Amino acid sequence: DIQMTQSPSSLSAYVGDRVSITCRASQSIGNYLNWYQQKPGKAPKFLIFAASSLQSGVPSRFSGSGSGTDFTLTISSLQPEDFATYSCQQSYSPPYTFGQGTKLEIK
Amino acid sequence: QVQLVQSGAEVKKPGASVKVSCKASGYIFPAYAIHWVRQAPGQRLEWMGWIIAGNGNTKYSQNFQGRVTITRDPSASTAYMELTSLRSEDTAVFYCARSVVPSSPAYSYYGIDVWGQGTTVTVSS
Numbered sequence: 001d002i003q004m005t006q007s008p009s010s011l012s013a014y015v016g017d018r019v020s021i022t023c024r025a026s027q028s029i030g031n032y033l034n035w036y037q038q039k040p041g042k043a044p045k046f047l048i049f050a051a052s053s054l055q056s057g058v059p060s061r062f063s064g065s066g067s068g069t070d071f072t073l074t075i076s077s078l079q080p081e082d083f084a085t086y087s088c089q090q091s092y093s094p095p096y097t098f099g100q101g102t103k104l105e106i107k
Numbered sequence: 108q109v110q111l112v113q114s115g116a117e118v119k120k121p122g123a124s125v126k127v128s129c130k131a132s133g134y135i136f137p138a139y140a141i142h143w144v145r146q147a148p149g150q151r152l153e154w155m156g157w158i159i160a161g162n163g164n165t166k167y168s169q170n171f172q173g174r175v176t177i178t179r180d181p182s183a184s185t186a187y188m189e190l191t192s193l194r195s196e197d198t199a200v201f202y203c204a205r206s207v208v209p210s211s212p213a214y215s216y217y218g219i220d221v222w223g224q225g226t227t228v229t230v231s232s
Contacts, residue, residue, distance in 0.1 A: 034218040036152075043202055043225050044152065049218035087152060091206075093213045095168040096142075098152040 002026050002090050006099035012107040017078050021102045023071045023088035032092035033071045035064055038101075039084045047086075048073065080106075109133035111141075111203050111223035118229045119193050126189040127226045129203030136184040137161035139205050142219055143177060143188040147199040155201075158186060159208050166214065193230045200225040 003026035013019050023033065031051040036044035046055045048064040051071055061076040075082055083106050088099040114128040129141060143155040156167035158177040165177050171190070179186040186203060203223040209216040 030215075032215050032217070036219075043204075043222035044219075045222075046218055046220045049220075053217075055218070055220065089152070089154075089219075091209075091216050091218060093215065094154070094157075094166050094209075095170065096154040098154070100151045 001095055002029060002092065002097055004088055004090055004097050004099040006086075006088060006102050008102060009100060010103045010105065012105045013078055014107050015078050015080055019075050019078060019104065021073045021086055021088075021104075023066075023073070023099050025069045025071075025090055028068045029090045029092035031067050032090055033064075033066065034089045034091055035062075035073045036087045036089065037082075037084045038087065044087065078104075109205075109221050111205060111221055113201075113203055113223040113226045116227040116229070118231065121194055121230055121232055123193050123230075124189060124191040125193060125228050126187055127201055127203075127228070129186045129188070129223050131160075131184045131186070131205070134205075137181055138208075140208050140216070141177070141179065141186040142204045142206060143175070144202045144204060144219075145197075145199045146202070146225075147196070150199075152202075155188070157206075157209070160186065161208070166209075190228075193228075195230050197228065198230045200227050202226075 033051045035048040038044045052064045085101045087101045140157045142157040145153045158165045176189045204219040205221040206219045
């Protein structure tokens with residue numbers, strides 16, 4: 001199975017900050033990397049696919065980059081509604097594994 | 108609008124089975140795949156398997172092999188996930204979710220774009 005590892009596991013930041021979350025795959029997955037946002041008690045929300053393509057309706061302050069094994073999610077200017085848990089997922093080959101999540105909290 | 112609506116919460120005893128439904132609306136059901144994802148309390152999301160709604164082909168995670176069965180009823184635009192031999196570690200929220208049909212040979216696809224609201228399954232004696 002392809003292992004997905006995120007860092008950091010948690011992150012505190014202020015509204016307006018720029019933050020980045022990294023995701024590393026245990027083998028090359030090309031650009032088959034997706035990012036999701038999840039708030040407590042809610043289903044995940046699809047943010048980014050193909051490593052860097054923004055899903056329709058997602059604010060442009062979210063961006064993704066990377067290919068192969070190393071990927072990054074960046075939020076350019078944190079808004080209050082962005083405080084949530086972010087998870088990466090490889091959709092290259094089954095089982096389609098997820099990272100352990102990064103909890104983004106308000107400082 | 109496109110949505111997936113799941114059946115309600117379940118409480119089961121160890122060793123029992125549970126079957127969760129996922130009704131799709133707002134899109135052409137056979138044109139997509141439906142995935143099932145488990146999330147135990149405080150744990151990462153865990154992919155269980157998918158079904159291609161059009162032809163019924165399935166693929167399962169080895170972590171659930173032999174215990175999970177995913178089916179669909181195209182006439183009702185509904186997918187189902189049955190998990191057998193339940194144990195306490197199966198206490199979790201189960202999500203159904205939609206993607207385009209994964210492409211062979213590697214079964215790759217670009218993301219899961221629509222999720223159900225989740226179904227809580229509690230396994231307790």
